[in-house]
Amino acid sequence: MIKKIERRPRREESLSRERIIEASIALLDEGGEGALTFRSLSERLATGPGAIYGHIANKGDLMAAACDAIFQRTVDVGVAGDSPRDIIRAVALAMFDAMDAHPWVGSALAWNAGQLTMVRILECLGRQLRALGVPAQRHWATVSVLLNYILGVGGQNAGNAQAARAHGGTGASRDAVLGAIADAWMRLDADEYPFVRAVAAQMRAHDDRVDFLAGINLILNGLDAGYAAPPIA
Amino acid sequence: MIKKIERRPRREESLSRERIIEASIALLDEGGEGALTFRSLSERLATGPGAIYGHIANKGDLMAAACDAIFQRTVDVGVAGDSPRDIIRAVALAMFDAMDAHPWVGSALAWNAGQLTMVRILECLGRQLRALGVPAQRHWATVSVLLNYILGVGGQNAGNAQAARAHGGTGASRDAVLGAIADAWMRLDADEYPFVRAVAAQMRAHDDRVDFLAGINLILNGLDAGYAAPPIA
């Protein structure tokens, strides 16, 4: 008799929190926020809707865990040797890219200060601020400005992605949405809305990532001038 | 016979878009995001769920209109004679206060560039940037930084309000939530998370409105230094 190697059949990897989160991310990436359902999820996992509750508390918990998984490696992008400003820019861009690739993250992302990932990002950004010489009593206010800006852009991106999805496919529909807005702006009254009319062309052609980085730089530049109300213009 | 003045009975103000939006805002203020339902709304308006669709397209439209109504007067806060920076601060604070008083606005607020209110805010902020001497080719990038920051803070406030509502009433529960987070931060590993531990106390005691204004000032200060990557630290 041929000696069969004792390789236990290793049954179809059983239900686990990781497998649930992995499947959730796949569903969200494929179909957007509305595509994650306890029914669609349990179908993909070949189980019943109730089984999921053995591993996660509720849908909010599930969404938070999925966001956490997306941000998992975001903090490690800072290469040793870079300046504090470079590290902040790198981490911010990594967060932007993650939220750009998975737009549903932006809308589901409240502070979630309980999640360890957010704490890790906070720690990373905070250390750079310390290295930049931000005085200790302003540490909290300063990191929270950075994080609020980053998460705010993510949330707006999420809204845009949802609008683009509603108006059509994934590719050129963003241009179509932006173009329609720009056209509407051009039709506004010239006396009442001169600025919006003038800025419409820039809006139509803008690059989200470039503008995002410009905002980070603006905040970093502002650090040098401190928090006091600036001199009267 | 007494001459009755021809004052037509003016039947119980009939269903209208304004009345629907007004009732929606009341429901959202009283019970948060989950309290607005076509059933709860139609009950309050003493009608059937279907009647509402005669005046609004769908729930997204309803939420957008409610947000719009909240921001209606936000732009008029700038008093003539104030400096551009003062006007920007005043408008930003007015938006913060509106989103603070109606936390559901923050989470429902995507760009919504179609809404006239958002265009008006854009126009107001943009004019001040022009007055501050921001070069024309940077107009769009700069207003979008301001707006993304403002809307981002609003979104985070919305998340906090929802968390506070879940954990208890309205008053001291915010302190409880913040306190619980700060306590958790204090228990983190001292070698791995020195910054987060050190900043926990500030976080516990922070004032959202003060920090928000600090962020606006940071951005305004950054304007003077331009958009180029700052010198290596």
Place this chain on the structure above:
DNA sequence: ACCTGAACACCGTTCAAGT
């Protein structure tokens, strides 16, 4: 102990039927 899936109490939206 863990999975199953019918059942419950909702939800947004529609539409024949009324007035």
Place this chain on the structure above:
DNA sequence: ACCTGAACACCGTTCAAGT
């Protein structure tokens, strides 16, 4: 023309019943 409200196709969540 406009309102009505039952009905439809969902949703998150629960829980007796199975294995």
